[in-house]
Amino acid sequence: MYKAVVIVKRRPTILDPEGKAVEQGARLLGFNNVSGTRIGKYIEFYVNSDDVEAVKKEIEEYAGKLLSNPIMEDFEYSFEKVEND
Template sequence: MTQTYHARIYVTLRPSVLDPAGTAVQSGLKHLGYDNVEGVRIGKYVELTLQAATADEAESQLDRMCDQLLANPVIENYRFELVDAIAPASVSN
């Protein structure tokens, strides 16, 4: 029996990779008077729902999704979390 899992995926540039978008945002914030902001990095946030038999299987699928499509492993890091699982609805007559 499978369960429905909700996942949150965070993709960020590796610390060694320059982040021109982050630099532009930091500059804009400084221009707006936020001189106390440093180290702005821009990333991606993905939410998805998937079916899996167990949480371990869901995590394994998420790992493969990130490696194969959602993140570029050469320049990006990723992490994910399973938010909750919804048991399939039972049908009764």
């Protein structure tokens, strides 16, 4: 069994309205040193397999088809072996 972490970010050229909104809130609260806030997703899950190549393939397909939008987002991932519970 492997534990995977996938990080999904909007491409740098694509506007991030959520980040802009949070930053506007920050200004109102007096955070004047914060800039360039961009909000992406941090996803954790388990893959129930012990074949590293199969695990990689499963993570890439899951991330590419369900966790990210291939038109405007990129993803990166890492994984590590964990003991079955």
